[in-house]
Amino acid sequence: MVLLLSGLLSATTSLAGAAAKPREVTSVDSIRYFMEKGQSLFVAARYANAAEVFEAGFELHHYSAFKFNAAVALEKAVRFEEAAQRFKEYMEVDASAPDSAEVQKRIERLEQLIAARKKSGKPNSPSAVSPQEDATKSLVVVETEPQGATVHFFQQLADDAQFAAGDEHPGFKLLQTAESTAEVSLDVGKYHVVVDRFGNFNPSEADLEVLPGHVHQLKLNLSQGAFMAYLRVEPNPKYALTYVDDPKREKAAWAKGTHGELIPTGLHQLLVVAPGFQQYARELNLTEGQKEDVSVRLERVEYGVLRFDSNAPNIHVTVDGRPVGDWSNGNRALDVEDLRAGPHQVSVTALGRKPVHDTVIVPKGQVQPVHAHMVVTPPRGAAWTQAIISGVLLGTGAYLGLESNRLYSELHNDRLAGILVSGDSRESRGKWFSVGADIAFLGGAGLGGLAAYNFVRDPLPPSQLQLGKLREFASKPAANRGNAP
Amino acid sequence: MRRTGLNLGMAFSIWGVLGCTWTRFDDVTDNPPVERFDVSNDVSGAGQSVASFATAAGSDLAVSAVNKLLLYELGAGVDPSRTAVKTQACNGDASCLLTRQLVGLQPSALLENNGCVAYGIGTYDFGTGTAAGSVQLLCEDLKQRWLPVPDTFTTWLTGNAISSDMVVSMATTRRGDVQPLVVSVPNAQATWFYDGVDPTPIELPALPDDNLAGRTLAVIGEGDGYWVASGSVTTDNSVWLYRVNSDRTATLAGCIEGASQFGRILATGNFDDDGIDDLAVADDQRVVLIRGSNLTSVAENTGGPCTSLDAVQVIASASCTQLPDLDGCAASPYVGAIATGNLDALDRDELIVGAPNTSVRGEEAAGAVFLYAWSNDALHIVQGLYVSSAASDDLLGTSVAITHAADIDTVVAGVPGDDTVMAFYCNSLMPAQSRSARCH
Numbered sequence: 001m002v003l004l005l006s007g008l009l010s011a012t013t014s015l016a017g018a019a020a021k022p023r024e025v026t027s028v029d030s031i032r033y034f035m036e037k038g039q040s041l042f043v044a045a046r047y048a049n050a051a052e053v054f055e056a057g058f059e060l061h062h063y064s065a066f067k068f069n070a071a072v073a074l075e076k077a078v079r080f081e082e083a084a085q086r087f088k089e090y091m092e093v094d095a096s097a098p099d100s101a102e103v104q105k106r107i108e109r110l111e112q113l114i115a116a117r118k119k120s121g122k123p124n125s126p127s128a129v130s131p132q133e134d135a136t137k138s139l140v141v142v143e144t145e146p147q148g149a150t151v152h153f154f155q156q157l158a159d160d161a162q163f164a165a166g167d168e169h170p171g172f173k174l175l176q177t178a179e180s181t182a183e184v185s186l187d188v189g190k191y192h193v194v195v196d197r198f199g200n201f202n203p204s205e206a207d208l209e210v211l212p213g214h215v216h217q218l219k220l221n222l223s224q225g226a227f228m229a230y231l232r233v234e235p236n237p238k239y240a241l242t243y244v245d246d247p248k249r250e251k252a253a254w255a256k257g258t259h260g261e262l263i264p265t266g267l268h269q270l271l272v273v274a275p276g277f278q279q280y281a282r283e284l285n286l287t288e289g290q291k292e293d294v295s296v297r298l299e300r301v302e303y304g305v306l307r308f309d310s311n312a313p314n315i316h317v318t319v320d321g322r323p324v325g326d327w328s329n330g331n332r333a334l335d336v337e338d339l340r341a342g343p344h345q346v347s348v349t350a351l352g353r354k355p356v357h358d359t360v361i362v363p364k365g366q367v368q369p370v371h372a373h374m375v376v377t378p379p380r381g382a383a384w385t386q387a388i389i390s391g392v393l394l395g396t397g398a399y400l401g402l403e404s405n406r407l408y409s410e411l412h413n414d415r416l417a418g419i420l421v422s423g424d425s426r427e428s429r430g431k432w433f434s435v436g437a438d439i440a441f442l443g444g445a446g447l448g449g450l451a452a453y454n455f456v457r458d459p460l461p462p463s464q465l466q467l468g469k470l471r472e473f474a475s476k477p478a479a480n481r482g483n484a485p
Numbered sequence: 486m487r488r489t490g491l492n493l494g495m496a497f498s499i500w501g502v503l504g505c506t507w508t509r510f511d512d513v514t515d516n517p518p519v520e521r522f523d524v525s526n527d528v529s530g531a532g533q534s535v536a537s538f539a540t541a542a543g544s545d546l547a548v549s550a551v552n553k554l555l556l557y558e559l560g561a562g563v564d565p566s567r568t569a570v571k572t573q574a575c576n577g578d579a580s581c582l583l584t585r586q587l588v589g590l591q592p593s594a595l596l597e598n599n600g601c602v603a604y605g606i607g608t609y610d611f612g613t614g615t616a617a618g619s620v621q622l623l624c625e626d627l628k629q630r631w632l633p634v635p636d637t638f639t640t641w642l643t644g645n646a647i648s649s650d651m652v653v654s655m656a657t658t659r660r661g662d663v664q665p666l667v668v669s670v671p672n673a674q675a676t677w678f679y680d681g682v683d684p685t686p687i688e689l690p691a692l693p694d695d696n697l698a699g700r701t702l703a704v705i706g707e708g709d710g711y712w713v714a715s716g717s718v719t720t721d722n723s724v725w726l727y728r729v730n731s732d733r734t735a736t737l738a739g740c741i742e743g744a745s746q747f748g749r750i751l752a753t754g755n756f757d758d759d760g761i762d763d764l765a766v767a768d769d770q771r772v773v774l775i776r777g778s779n780l781t782s783v784a785e786n787t788g789g790p791c792t793s794l795d796a797v798q799v800i801a802s803a804s805c806t807q808l809p810d811l812d813g814c815a816a817s818p819y820v821g822a823i824a825t826g827n828l829d830a831l832d833r834d835e836l837i838v839g840a841p842n843t844s845v846r847g848e849e850a851a852g853a854v855f856l857y858a859w860s861n862d863a864l865h866i867v868q869g870l871y872v873s874s875a876a877s878d879d880l881l882g883t884s885v886a887i888t889h890a891a892d893i894d895t896v897v898a899g900v901p902g903d904d905t906v907m908a909f910y911c912n913s914l915m916p917a918q919s920r921s922a923r924c925h
Binding site for chain 1: 506507509510513514517518519520521567870871872873874907909911912913924
């Protein structure tokens with residue numbers, strides 16, 4: 001669990017209620033100012049300036065972390081003599097520093113570098129230090145109410161270690177013990193802070209992650225034994241948000257992911273939510289000293305989302321025969337929400353592309369990306385040209401045929417009337433019309449067949465719907481989805 | 486796909502219905518009812534006059550054109566030679582002037598038993614070594630023959646300028662074992678007659694008061710002699726009659742006066758079935774049939790003015806009647822040519838009127854031939870003959886003639902506007918037994 005100072009301050013305040021004592025804002029803010037100012041200069045590789053700020057902070061607030069950080073900054077600035085001196089001063093300020101052995105070795109290494117430089121007469125060069133040695137220390141201030149309680153700082157050795165109750169704490173190492181108000185300089189890392197029973201006040205504990213160059217202020221109100229319990233919530237999925245006594249989620253979440261801390265006894269409303277999952281809500285009635293571990297496995301909601309895009313510039317999407325929208329290239333993908341989980345008939349059409357109809361399974365509580373790969377409709381220009389020419393030929397054939405028939409009819413009638421003369425020009429015209437009609441019909445039929453073939457012929461593959469990797473809901477889902485189809 | 490198939494089916498159905506075999510046109514145009522005769526490209530105005538004469542093989546058809554005479558062999562049936570077997574030049578000068586009416590003459594001893602056509606007069610040398618004028622004949626053996634002309638005409642011929650527009654008229658009888666020939670040249674004031682036996686011409690007397698005649702001629706045999714009718718040139722409404730006797734004497738018999746242009750065309754035929762041919766006389770708008778046996782009454786009136794048409798026995802008259810596709814009444818003159826023939830194989834002849842100014846199916850002056858036949862002793866128009874290829878200004882009917890083919894008279898008409906001649910092998914008067922394959 002990560003406890004940043006501000007969050008922790010807020011949490012402890014809210015949990016302690018009116019019993020909390022107003023903190024000395026001026027002092028802590030001043031410490032924080034120097035620490036964070038020096039850290040920002042350090043990160044910017046302005047090591048000499050950082051060292052000066054850390055020194056100035058020490059002048060005002062005699063915390064060993066300032067000395068240590070000034071020494072690290074001077075070492076980075078290749079000012080080894082001064083760095084060794086600051087490390088020594090750190091040892092003097094905090095004689096019980098848990099890392100005194102490591103610091104002593106560091107001083108010796110610096111002195112060797114100094115001696116070597118004097119012997120060679122060459123200017124200093126940057127020393128080879130480990131990433132851990134590069135880090136500055138942070139100041140952790142643990143205050144209890146009432147003061148005087150014994151505070152233990154356990155360093156978490158493994159990322160997945162859980163602090164166990166009792167005397168054995170696998171995965172943790174007792175680093176330092178102090179009396180509150182405890183002010184310790186800690187390296188960057190995860191810690192677990194335990195406050196022993198103090199008189200008739202209950203013990204207390206909290207997780208803590210120390211960031212580089214920060215001032216962490218931890219206030220623990222020690223309640224009397226009859227009023228406090230410990231609640232730990234482990235949700236699945238791990239990014240689920242936990243709300244305590246906030247059913248409408250009007251405040252910041254109590255925790256994100258797994259989290260545990262002291263909580264007043266009594267009836268509490270627990271709400272765990274995650275996008276794409278049905279919310280989990282229950283009531284907890286915690287008693288004095290009760291340690292409650294709640295493991296929550298959220299169930300996915302019964303609806304999902306289809307997210308459409310395409311290689312075509314514009315597409316029209318229909319789901320289960322209902323138009324659901326259009327998508328154009330350059331716009332965000334078309335999300336079709338509130339779809340009942342399960343198979344749905346999806347149709348996508350695009351101008352000049354082959355339409356595609358397929359069944360897509362909508363996942364529960366997730367987004368199914370659907371890429372409509374729209375294949376262009378084969379060009380029918382040649383077919384249309386052939387069809388038109390065929391039509392023209394058929395029309396011409398029909399005209400010529402009709403004209404031929406008309407001439408034949410005239411000649412026939414004239415013959416019956418006894419006036420048909422040999423060499424009548426209509427005979428040759430009628431013959432040519434007949435020949436022309438036959439040729440036109442043949443040509444028209446041939447071209448018509450060719451046009452039909454070219455209309456049917458399709459050398460390109462069909463359009464298809466390509467399903468992408470399922471994605472989680474990005475936003476907080478609505479609490480109640482009643483209109484999912 | 487289904488639609489495409491349907492379209493194809495429709496297309497092939499249409500093809501089945503309309504897709505035409507061109508050979509069907511051969512079925513309908515083979516042996517057509519009307520035969521068109523071919524004329525070579527160097528001939529123009531063919532069909533100005535037509536005549537037929539009997540031959541040993543059946544009959545021949547003579548056709549006049551501009552300065553040319555064409556001869557076709559019609560044969561005995563309905564399959565004529567469409568190409569001229571002989572083209573005879575007649576240059577329209579003193580050597581040869583074409584007659585306005587070709588005259589077909591039956592084979593006779595005078596013609597060495599050849600059927601011939603009398604087509605002109607002139608000084609053409611037939612190999613006799615003489616430049617004397619003659620009546621020129623072309624016969625079935627494709628040889629030219631000649632008949633001598635009166636000396637007075639020869640003298641006139643050699644002393645006057647001859648032009649192609651000079652009128653030369655000829656005529657013969659409708660029937661008879663021996664066919665006479667009458668010839669007239671009004672410019673020369675000469676009309677003479679051949680009796681069909683003796684080649685020596687018989688000169689007809691001059692008309693009184695310097696009247697001229699001979700623009701048209703007709704001959705009717707009666708008893709041992711002949712009546713010769715001659716259209717007046719001096720007046721435009723009278724016909725002079727001559728009598729040629731068996732003793733080779735000729736006298737003026739009188740004249741008949743009618744309406745304007747009376748006598749512009751003459752023909753003869755047996756319209757009253759009395760054994761004597763009758764005279765058909767055309768004016769502008771009608772054809773009047775005068776009883777041949779009544780011409781004697783005209784002859785009795787020689788001392789006074791011409792006998793009025795009202796005073797002679799008119800059998801019937803034929804005028805224009807509108808028929809489907811044909812409109813010939815508005816045009817003038819209505820009559821362009823006259824012929825007589827027995828188209829129905831009954832006793833009386835029918836009147837055939839060529840009307841070249843008739844509009845056919847809207848084609849102006851395409852021309853037609855109208856058939857007039859007897860019904861209940863009255864002459865009625867029964868049919869208008871025209872051709873399917875009628876075109877404006879064809880002038881079909883400018884000339885008409887009768888030829889005898891397949892034992893029935895057949896109408897032949899000249900079409901000078903189209904440079905051809907049409908033979909109508911079918912008509913509504915033709916008996917069923919005479920109808921050939923051309924009529925079905």
